[in-house]
Amino acid sequence: xxxxxxxxxxxxxxxxxxxxxxxxxxxxxxxxxxxxxxxxxxxxxxxxxxxxxxxxxxxxxxxxxxxxxxxxxxxxxxxxxxxxxxxxxxxxxxxxxxxxxxxxxxxxxxxxxxxxxxxxxxxxxxxxxxxxxxxxxxxxxxxxxxxxxxxxxxxxxxxxxxxxxxxxxxxxxxxxxxxxxxxxxxxxxxxxxxxxxxxxxxxxxxxxxxxxxxxxxxxxxxxxxxxxxxxxxx
Ligand SMILES: O=C(O)COP(=O)(O)O
Ligand SMILES: [Mg+2]
Numbered sequence: 001x002x003x004x005x006x007x008x009x010x011x012x013x014x015x016x017x018x019x020x021x022x023x024x025x026x027x028x029x030x031x032x033x034x035x036x037x038x039x040x041x042x043x044x045x046x047x048x049x050x051x052x053x054x055x056x057x058x059x060x061x062x063x064x065x066x067x068x069x070x071x072x073x074x075x076x077x078x079x080x081x082x083x084x085x086x087x088x089x090x091x092x093x094x095x096x097x098x099x100x101x102x103x104x105x106x107x108x109x110x111x112x113x114x115x116x117x118x119x120x121x122x123x124x125x126x127x128x129x130x131x132x133x134x135x136x137x138x139x140x141x142x143x144x145x146x147x148x149x150x151x152x153x154x155x156x157x158x159x160x161x162x163x164x165x166x167x168x169x170x171x172x173x174x175x176x177x178x179x180x181x182x183x184x185x186x187x188x189x190x191x192x193x194x195x196x197x198x199x200x201x202x203x204x205x206x207x208x209x210x211x212x213x214x215x216x217x218x219x220x221x222x223x224x225x226x227x228x229x230x231x232x233x234x
Contacts (some may be wrong), residue, residue, distance in 0.1 A: 002223050002224070002225060003224055005171060006225075007114055007165075008114045008115075008161065008167050008171060009108060009172070010116045010118045010158060010161055011115065011118070011139075011176070012118065012119060012175065012178065012198075013129070014050070014120075014177075015049065016175060016176050016217075017097060017101050017117075018133060019097075021045065021046040022042060022095065023087065023095045024056065025046065026086075028040070028056060028083060031082040031083040034082050037061075040060070045060070050178045050199055050201060051145075051151075052145035052146070052151060053080065053122050053145070057083050061076065061079055084122070088124070088125065091129050092128075092133060095133070097133050098217050099217065100217045100234055102135065102234050104217050104220065104221060106138070107226065108221065108224065108226075109138055111224070111226050114140050115138055115140060116140055116141045116161050117139050118157045118158060119144055120180065123146055124144070125144070126144055127142065130142075140165065141161060143157045152176075153180040154187070158172070159188050169188045169189045170189070170191075172190050172191075173190065173193060173224075174190050175192070176192070177195045177196075177197070177205060178200045179200060179207075179208045182194055182208040191211045194206065195215070195217065196213060197216075211223070
């Protein structure tokens, strides 16, 4: 099975293009240390990534994914500020692109596909990370978790991409590591590819039934109509 008539590919960022969990963990633990609280393992914090900055800070303050609803607002504001300030200065310390990401994106772009990022990460962090990891000049549109009133799993950012680029959801594919990406795609009536190596709260992405499941970023090319010979050089 192949995709038909696709023009635009929407990419999630964290857990899909980049392994940002080490730096998110560093920033969460810096916030907790500054507030005199206990820190957590990178692995646990990795399972808290996926719903944007505010939620990961609430999970850090609560020490669990299912965060407390009654966090003191003043404490939360302080924690969020410490986290964002530190993370902004430490975006690419240990963050890397996953294998074959750069080369695969270049091939898809050279084939005429229009590439977009739809992340739940705050918008202001996207460009510095793309610059830090030599991923600039590839994407036509960037949307962060704070770019619109709703973020994934809402279909709103995906539908916004369609409207902005004058395409229909049927002409697009959402590529992501998290159920938020697949749920947003389903709600937008868009096909999707799920990547197994990302975060997804420790759950199997296949459970959410994306149209394709890939364990290597290079494998996302297979369902697209790619005509020329190409070589993967990251
Ligand atoms: O930063 C997050 O919480 C998730 O970001 P993502 O949507 O790029 O996976
Ligand atoms: Mg993700």
